[in-house]
Amino acid sequence: MKTLENCYELNFSKINFIERKIRITHPKTILTGASKTGKSYLIYDFLSNFKSKDYIYIDLKDSRNNLEEITDNLDKYLRQNQITVLVLENFSFEFELPYCDNIIISTNTPKSIRGFKNITVSALDFEEYLLHDNRHQNITQSFNNFFKYGNLPEIINNEEHKKVQRLQEIIKLQAQNDTQFEILKLLFENIDEKKSLYQLFTNLKNKIKISKDKFYETCKTLEINKTIYFVEKYNQEKANKKIYSYNHSFLNSISHHKKFKNEFTNMIFLELIDKYKNIYYLDNIDFYIKSKKLAIVGIPFFNSFLVKSTLRKIYKIMDEYEIKELNIITVSNDEKISHDTFKINVIPFYEWALS
Structure with a gap:
């Protein structure tokens, strides 16, 4: 024994x-x-x-x-x-x-x-991350590191030059073989994108030898164990789903191609998954919480003058779906917007995540 x-x-x-x-x-x-x-x-x-x-x-x-x-x-x-x-x-x-x-x-x-x-068990939300982060004395530094290196507990106090390497190792540890590793990479590269599984499969098939059944089966397993999330468009089950990862920083660790908005929106999504059972997206709206009549949009560097046309499109959708409140999540902007019909909040991520 x-x-x-x-x-x-x-x-x-x-x-x-x-x-x-x-x-x-x-x-x-x-x-x-x-x-x-x-x-x-x-x-x-x-x-x-x-x-x-x-x-x-x-x-x-x-x-x-x-x-x-x-x-x-x-x-x-x-x-x-x-x-x-x-x-x-x-x-x-x-x-x-x-x-x-x-x-x-x-x-x-x-x-x-x-x-x-x-x-x-999900990875750390931002509030938990702050409890674990004993290196940084101000919230701006903590936010920057949270955004850059993600939400996994063990990464926080790693040496700076080892963090990306460790994130890459964690992806490889999850993959049972080279094919699964390529599937994970493909999914992480497409966070916050509207893609069908068939589109993703076609892209991967041009790179490696893989069957459609094996690809679909692997994606289902990754969804079940909460490595990957697929978000539906509200009331349109056949529409392409948006893809999110349980750690927004995996994209940055496998690619030099920066997708700041995608990572930022994935980070917002991860603050929502343990709070709301049903999360959808709509045209021009990143996340729709029907039960709260709430819309959430990530606009990292918000400027009300520059995004006037975007706001008009958002208001139109809110009116159509009887949404009462809009949260615009930014990197650091905090702004007041008055509207006759809707409650509009422009909030920095760290303030929103801790509220």
């Missing part, structure tokens, strides 16, 4: 955990979410409530761990050592779960099991 003995020796009492907006509060919990969003640290925080003799932590991706030994002996080992907390990291449900008072699972394959609570 060498694998189980070594796993039982692991002690997480000295892990430095920084607060998140979500925690593990249920004794039977399944964590899902994209790579490096902080699932493991939520588990370490949960384990800090117990003595090390009470839990066993098994990472199924650790090549030192013998799956056959775990499968054959886990139930007996838990009983022999009176273990009350079982953690299975990177678990793909290869074997039947034994009995244990507390079972915490992290997995790339979302699964519903009776008696278990499911939690999807």
Whole structure:
């Protein structure tokens, strides 16, 4: 039982955990979410409530761990050592779960099991990022780094010259092979674009050998584990969907071709996903929250004089869909716009994200 003995020796009492907006509060919990969003640290925080003799932590991706030994002996080992907390990291449900008072699972394959609570772990929102960022003393510096290097907890305090390299490594770690890596790159390169899967497939097919079924299947998997999001146009299911990544800075890490507006809009989207169940887009409107009669538009460098014609188009759509409020999110502009019918807010991202 060498694998189980070594796993039982692991002690997480000295892990430095920084607060998140979500925690593990249920004794039977399944964590899902994209790579490096902080699932493991939520588990370490949960384990800090117990003595090390009470839990066993098994990472199924650790090549030192013998799956056959775990499968054959886990139930007996838990009983022999009176273990009350079982953690299975990177678990793909290869074997039947034994009995244990507390079972915490992290997995790339979302699964519903009776008696278990499911939690999807997103990367840091801007408010959480500020709690983690101990290098910068003002919000402008923090915003600049958040925009440039993204929302993954481990990137924040990396050395500046290593951040892009680490982001590239994280993309490669997610890909099971070269084909999947090319699919991820293609999707990240098209954030905030309206593209059909067929268009994307056609572009990729000209570059590598891949079947349509394999491409569609991979995109579906990436959508299920929240690596990629596809946003529908409201009331038009057949219209091309807009593509977003769980980390807006991946685009900057794989391409020298700058798409500032696309990254900025993706960053706005990520502040919305845990707040609203249904998010759509409309013509000239980045995000439409029907339940709140709210429209959100990203205009990084807003100038009311220069965007008059754009605003007229937005107002027309708002009138058509009975939208009452418009939030224009900028990099740093803060402006008052009065309108007879609509409430218009022009707000810097960091102010909006923290409000």
